[in-house]
Structure formats: C-alpha cells, structure tokens
Amino acid sequence: GNSVTQMEGPVTLSEEAFLTINCTYTATGYPSLFWYVQYPGEGLQLLLKATKADDKGSNKGFEATYRKETTSFHLEKGSVQVSDSAVYFCALMNSGGSNYKLTFGKGTLLTVNP
Amino acid sequence: DTEVTQTPKHLVMGMTNKKSLKCEQHMGHRAMYWYKQKAKKPPELMFVYSYEKLSINESVPSRFSPECPNSSLLNLHLHALQPEDSALYLCASSQVRGGPNQPQHFGDGTRLSIL
Numbered sequence: 259g260n261s262v263t264q265m266e267g268p269v270t271l272s273e274e275a276f277l278t279i280n281c282t283y284t285a286t287g288y289p290s291l292f293w294y295v296q297y298p299g300e301g302l303q304l305l306l307k308a309t310k311a312d313d314k315g316s317n318k319g320f321e322a323t324y325r326k327e328t329t330s331f332h333l334e335k336g337s338v339q340v341s342d343s344a345v346y347f348c349a350l351m352n353s354g355g356s357n358y359k360l361t362f363g364k365g366t367l368l369t370v371n372p
Numbered sequence: 373d374t375e376v377t378q379t380p381k382h383l384v385m386g387m388t389n390k391k392s393l394k395c396e397q398h399m400g401h402r403a404m405y406w407y408k409q410k411a412k413k414p415p416e417l418m419f420v421y422s423y424e425k426l427s428i429n430e431s432v433p434s435r436f437s438p439e440c441p442n443s444s445l446l447n448l449h450l451h452a453l454q455p456e457d458s459a460l461y462l463c464a465s466s467q468v469r470g471g472p473n474q475p476q477h478f479g480d481g482t483r484l485s486i487l
Contacts, residue, residue: 290473301376301462301478302415309473347414358403358428358466360476362414 260285264348264363271338271370279333279366281322281348289350291315291324291331292360296345305333305346338370375399376479378463384485387453393482395446395463404446405476406438407462415462421446422468453486460484 264281271277283289290309294302306315311326320335331348348363376397385391395404403422407415420428421440435457437449446463460481467474 292475294478299480301378301480302464304475304477307473307475358405358420358422359417360415365412365414367412 260289260350260352260361262348262350262361262363264346265366266364268367268369271368273340273370273372274337275370277333277335277338277342277368279346279348279368281331281333281363283329283331283348283350285329285350285352285361287352289352291322292349292351293320293322293331293333294347294349294362296347296365298344302347338368340370340372343368343370376463376465376477378461378479378482380482381480382483382485384487385450385453386487387455389453390449390451392450393448393461393463393484395448395479396444397463397465397477398444399465399477400443401465401477402443402468403466403474404440405464405466406436406446406448407464407478409460409462409481419448450484453484455486458484458486 261284292307293305295305296302306317308315308324314323322331322333345365345367347365349360379394406418409415418432419438424440435452439447462481463479464476466476
C-alpha cells in the first residue's frame with residue numbers, strides 16, 4: 259500500500275535559519291506528491307506539489323524536489339520567518355486504484371522564534 | 373481566504389442532538405470530501421463524493437450521514453454522536469479530471485465538541 263514517512267518534530271528554529279523537513283514515501287506506480295501547511299486554528303493549505311520525477315515544486319520561498327531514486331520529497335526553505343510557524347504535512351496521491359485518496363504523513367510542527 | 377467555506381466554525385452538541393455541518397465551494401470542482409482530524413494528527417478520510425454520488429465511505433459509523441444536494445454543496449448530518457467524535461471536521465474539493473495531479477482544496481473546518 260501507500261505510505262508517507264516524515265520527521266515528526268517538533269522542529270524549533272530561529273528566524274532566518276535554514277529549514278529542511280524530510281519526507282519519504284512508499285507507493286506503487288507514479289504518485290503525485292504534495293506539501294500542505296496548517297496554521298493554528300485553520301484548515302490545510304496546499305503549499306506546493308510535484309507530479310513527476312525530478313519536478314520541483316515551489317511557493318512562498320519553500321521548495322521540494324520529487325526524487326524517484328530515493329523516494330523522497332524533502333521540504334526546504336532558505337530563511338524561515340516567525341509567520342512560517344505551522345504544522346507541515348507531506349502527502350501523496352497515487353495514479354493506481356482510487357484517484358481520490360490522499361495519504362498523509364503524520365505532520366511536523368515547526369516553531370520559528372524571533 | 374479559503375475558497376471552500378464551512379459552517380459553523382464551532383459546534384457544541386449533546387449526544388442526543390441532531391445537527392448538520394455545511395460545506396460550499398464555487399470552484400466548479402466535482403469531487404468533494406469529508407475528513408476528520410484529531411489534535412496533532414493528520415486528517416482521516418471519511419467520505420468522497422464524485423459528481424454528486426457517494427464513491428468512497430471509509431467504514432464510517434452510521435451516526436455520520438453525508439449528503440451532496442448539488443455540485444457546490446456538501447453536508448454532514450450528525451446524530452447520536454459519542455464523545456470520541458469530538459474533532460475538527462474538514463471539507464475539501466478537487467477537480468475530478470486529471471487524476472492524482474489535482475490537489476484538494478480544504479476549508480477551515482468545523483470544530484465539533486460532544487458533551
């Protein structure tokens with residue numbers, strides 16, 4: 259079956275530090291990969307996506323590259339801000355079987371201190 | 373601002389009450405979803421509607437009853453809930469065509485507390 263493993267944290271950084279949140283996946287076929295962010299008291303927002311190997315998704319200074327050889331989709335940002343404090347979920351959707359089911363990682367809580 | 377609107381934002385109900393959660397989107401999406409999210413956990417899929425027809429029910433107890441009256445609206449009817457049903461209930465929508473490349477767009481959720 260499909261699964262997503264991400265570092266659970268919590269991760270605490272100072273403002274302007276470099277961020278990496280690791281995400282690896284197990285899936286058959288050719289999944290699409292997503293990062294979602296959940297700010298306190300809100301729903302999930304799509305942060306970025308990649309739909310095939312070597313694609314790089316980017317948004318708001320965040321980047322992630324779809325690495326099929328290592329089955330990874332690590333999230334990075336060069337300089338985090340206090341406003342980036344949130345929970346980050348890595349997720350995949352597979353092309354086999356049902357197209358509608360997102361498989362989520364457990365989430366990583368990021369706290370950025372001023 | 374989210375493009376998927378959920379009401380109410382908060383709901384407190386007793387175990388014998390009947391209430392409904394509502395979700396609305398105007399993005400032309402023909403797939404709509406209900407998720408349950410407990411604190412510090414990822415969302416868990418409950419139901420999927422595709423073209424207003426129920427396509428996935430993840431073995432959800434019958435005290436949760438979904439309804440999709442048209443392509444923009446999704447309801448979740450609640451009856452005789454248990455304290456363990458207290459959670460954040462998220463609605464999402466997506467395109468159907470395009471398969472797994474289509475991201476799901478989430479609302480801000482309804483925070484439900486069962487007394």
